[in-house]
Amino acid sequence: MVSVCTTCKGLQKHLRSLDGAFAQEPEPDSLQWLTTTLPSLRRSTNGGCRACAVLLQGILLHHDRFAAVKEEDIRVRAESLNAPAAAAQDHVSVEVRWKGLGDCCDGDEPAHEEGYPDLKLEFYTDKDGQSPFSAIGRGRRISENPLQDGGLGTARALVKECLSRHSKCRHAQPTSLPKRVLDVLSDDGSNGIRLHESAWDADEQRFEFGEYLTLSHCWGSGRSILKTTTKTLESHKKSIPWLDLPKTFQDAIQLTRALGFRWLWIDSMCISQDDNVEKLEASMHLDKIFSNSFLTIAATSAWDSNDGLFQPKPQPFKIQATDSKGSLYKIYVREQPSHYSFKAPFDEGAHMNDWELPFNSSAEANAQTPLLKRAWAYAERLLSPRVLHFTKSEMILECREAYQCECGRIDDSTFDSRTTDSVKQEFARVVAENEGHRETLNGNGNNSRIDSVAYQLAATSINDAAKTITRKREEAIQLWSYIVTEYTSRDLTYDADRLIAIAGVAQALSESLKSGYIAGQWTFSTLGLLWHPNDGGRCRRPKAQANNIPSWSWASIEGSPIFFDNSIAMDLACTASFPLERGRSQAWSPISGDTLELTAAMATEVTLRVDAANEYSLVKNDVSVEFRPDVSPLRGEDSVAPGESLICVLVSMTFRSSIIGLVLKRLESTSQVCRRVGRFECYECQRDGSDDEPDDAETLFGHWFPEVEDMTELDNGPRQTFIVI
Known part of the structure; x- marks a missing residue:
């Protein structure tokens, strides 16, 4: 009788019945072959198991990933999938872990391991x-170049799947078309391109119809990037040498x-880079440029425009294996695409309210996908119907309803239990709910006016419409x-772009927020x-704001x-109004602002106390509360001396049983301007x-506001108004 390896069952599916526990399939959608340590896998290999030898060799081919780790601290788990989702591929998945394992059981069996494996x-x-x-079957091919060896067919298949299934x-x-686009099919016989200015239809108030692609990319230093300026505009309209x-750019043109x-x-x-008026106008129409694009091509792993769109991919290793008769076979081993910034470090099923934000800011994600660390690119990604x-x-296709990738695993929990970033899909859902309604109200859908709530209520009952608007607002403001948070975790080269780059996203949400x-x-x-801010110690106010x-x-x-903080348990009778909206008109000022008037029932002067370096408290009536300023240490226009008076305005109580408010600094000792x-x-x-x-938070009311005897009467009591600039 042929002996069967007790470590891996020889990776033979028909032999799993020899182990009663194994036959019970501890996980319904997978077959577990081994859970052991690297030294144990070596011993099994030395004992003559050919299957363990293949696994060991494949792991050691990636030794650079764990070169500084003791082998006895490395644990290995191998499984193959036995679910319908795995029909297109029949590989063996091997997880290797060496970080944060915690306490382990005796012998080779590890304790329960959570999170994504290290390898x-x-x-x-x-x-x-x-x-x-028999456990090692066919894999799924990943193209080396989308313009070669079937890669173009894969890209087309990803887009076709999106179009056929996603409304x-x-x-x-x-x-x-946008105001200008590149004509990549120039008929002058050269490989060059030219800049095309779209024809304007004055009657329809639009440019000529046409399907186009957009490119999202990192500029890098910007010094060597090719630009259109007022001086080169006419020559670029004639020809741009390849x-x-x-x-x-060359790769994007070839793909187009x-x-x-x-x-x-x-x-x-396509934007004249030395014309500030034109740049601002184009930025204000970013929502139209990218949302009307058929496909956004994203140079996600390129650091600048010279890196190219198609990055070299690591090739799989080849291992020679023999069967019992000595026949040779080729086994391939590669690191499974980790999907970098598209996956969270927590499992699928976590509600958006429980997400750790920013979604995935790991060093590995930032290094592998630098474009996703850029704020402009984040807005472009949200607005585009689909991004390749x-x-x-x-290649990864991210669209308004799902993700697809070449390896077939990114949006399938069978292969990867981690949740996928779904903010784009949520954004698309919220926007889509209002698109048809907007076109009905505005005729051609191009009116940028934010329709009044009263206009909506005219078509239905007041109660039902009010509930619908409230629900949509709550969803949209939470999404915003x-x-x-995600946008501000990303990088901008210029401070002046802070509000400009997100204006298109705000425009897209304006119908839902009616504000x-x-x-x-x-x-x-x-x-x-x-x-x-998450960390005031890293913050600054821009020195010169355009x-x-x-x-x-x-x-x-x-x-x-x-x-x-978007949800409260109790409103403390604090309201904000904007002079720009006097006369009941809804303001649209996306890149600049003026004063607001803050009217509060519970506002008081407190004293700033410095407890230690960058540690502050607010004190009144010998009762202190910890205070974390926006900029720490307090400096510049935020500078406040120890013992100086500040104004504390209470706004709400939260479901966390805490009290939240704003801290203001008077510009002059008797002024209401802050x-x-x-x-x-x-x-x-x-x-x-x-x-x-320490006392609970609500006792602060009695300490700081002893004159308030009935909290339920705040709306009827005296108010103070502050002008905040």
Whole structure:
């Protein structure tokens, strides 16, 4: 009788019945072959198991990933999938872990391991699927170049799948070209291109119809990137020599041609870069440029325009294996694409409210997908109906309803339980709910006016319409807060672009929010003012702002992701109004702002105390509350001396049983004109000099506002008004 390897069962599917526990299939969608340590796998290999030898060899071919780790600390798990989702591929997946394993059990069996493995490999055969081990079958091919060896067919298949299955990704009407596009099918016999100026239809108030692609890319230093300027505009309309184009542009043009399109929009080429008025106008129409694009080509792994669109991909290793008769077979092993920034470090099923934001800011993700770290590219990604990402591992199609990739695993929990970033899909859902309604109200859908709530109510019952608008607003403002957090975690080259780059996203959400919008703030939401930087120690106020960004706007802070508080358990009778909206008109001022008037029932003067380096408290009546300013240490226009008075305005209580408010600094000692210096959240308050346990947050009302006897009567009590600039 032939002995069977107790470690891996010889990777033979028919032998799993020899192990009763193995036959029970501890996981319904997979077959586990081994869970062991690297030294144990070596011992089994030395004992003559050919299957363990193949696994060991494949792991050691990636030894550079764990060269500094002791072998006894490395644990290995191998499985193959036994679910319908795995029908197109039949590889063996091997997980290798060495970080954060925690306490382990005796022997070779590890304790429960959570999170994505440190290294995940796949062992597979080529097309014929022949292997001496029945567990190792065919794999899924990843193209080396989308313009070669079937890669173009894969790209087309990804797009076709999106168009055939996703209604939100299709354009309901013919799309207009942007003001300028590149004509990549020039008929002058050269390989060059030319800049095309679209014909304007004055009656329809649009440019000529046409389908086009867009390019999203990192400029890099910007010094060598080819640009259109007022001086080169006329010559670019005649011809742009091929050799003048950076590699990323050349690759994008070749792909556009190969996919059968004539028009391509590239920002540096289609916008006159020394015309500030034109640049601002184009930025304000970013939502139309990218949302009307058929496909956005994303140079996701390129650091600048000279890197090229198609990054070299690591090739799989080949291992020779023999069967019991000595026949040779080829087994391939490669690192499974990790999908970098598209996957979170937590499992699928976590609600968006429970996400760790920013979504995935790991060093590996940033290094492998530098485009996703750029703020402009984030806005372009949200607005596009579909984005074809070119990464160092594979092509990934991200659209308004799903993800697809060459390896077939990115959006399938069978292969990867981690959740996929779904903010784009949520954004598309919220926007899509209002598109048909907007076209009905505005006729041609091109009116930029934000329709009044009263106009909506005319078509239906007041109660039903009010509930619908409230629900949509709540969903949209929550989504907006996530988007701003993600957006502010990304990099901008110029401070002046802070509000410009996100204006198109705000325009797309304006129908859902039915609100004025000033300098990043939706005017209906006082809670939107309760933003706070994740780390004030990394923050600064821009020294010279090209636009007027007031201190109350989140865009006035640079250097840290911005977070929001959008839900409250109790309103403390604080309201915000904007002079721009007097007369009941809804303001649309996306890149600048002025004053706001903050009217509050609970506002008081407190004293700033410095407890230690960059540690502050607010004190009144010998009761102190921790305070984290927007910029730490307090400096510049935020400078406050120890012992100086500040104004603390209470806004709400939260479901966390905390009190939240704004902290303002008077410009003059008797003036009601103030600047914001921070937000505070009180979980507990402490009487100075007392050794007693701190009191709960709500006791702050009695300590700081002893004159307020009935909290339920705040709306009927006296108010104070502050002008915040």
